[in-house]
Amino acid sequence: MSDISKDIGTIWNRQFDHRSFLCGEISFMLQEFEQKRNDTEVDYLFKAIENITDIKDTEVDRFKQAVDQALPETNNELQKVLTVCNQFVDVENKYKESEYLESAKQQRKIEWETFMDYITTSYSEINSLAENKSESLQKLYSEIEKKLHI
Numbered sequence: 001m002s003d004i005s006k007d008i009g010t011i012w013n014r015q016f017d018h019r020s021f022l023c024g025e026i027s028f029m030l031q032e033f034e035q036k037r038n039d040t041e042v043d044y045l046f047k048a049i050e051n052i053t054d055i056k057d058t059e060v061d062r063f064k065q066a067v068d069q070a071l072p073e074t075n076n077e078l079q080k081v082l083t084v085c086n087q088f089v090d091v092e093n094k095y096k097e098s099e100y101l102e103s104a105k106q107q108r109k110i111e112w113e114t115f116m117d118y119i120t121t122s123y124s125e126i127n128s129l130a131e132n133k134s135e136s137l138q139k140l141y142s143e144i145e146k147k148l149h150i
Contacts, residue, residue, distance in 0.1 A: 095101055
């Protein structure tokens with residue numbers, strides 16, 4: 001019985017105990033990242049910090065100077081654009097509020113509707129006359145044709 005329990009123990013260790021494999025993999029990963037790279041990531045971080053401090057020390061001041069020079073001009077241009085836009089709005093409101101223009105617009109609308117009514121009635125009259133004429137001509141030609149055959 002003791003042999004069976006030993007065999008079961010060894011089978012369980014072989015199937016489920018992965019400590020030796022994991023220790024090998026962990027040591028391989030440590031060797032890859034610590035020994036082969038020789039702290040290259042740390043060097044990259046220090047280079048990045050140096051670049052950031054250089055930018056902070058030199059470029060920020062130059063940027064502030066450029067902004068101080070450009071913003072007043074830009075602000076003046078924006079103010080000019082705003083005044084022109086406000087003038088357009090004022091002119092539009094003036095014409096919207098004009099009673100004469102509104103009454104003229106309504107008059108033109110009424111005249112247009114009257115014109116369109118006239119055109120549609122004229123077209124319908126012309127169509128009916130054309131149909132009547134066509135029917136009368138067909139009757140006339142059919143009578144002539146009958147007379148010719150007799």
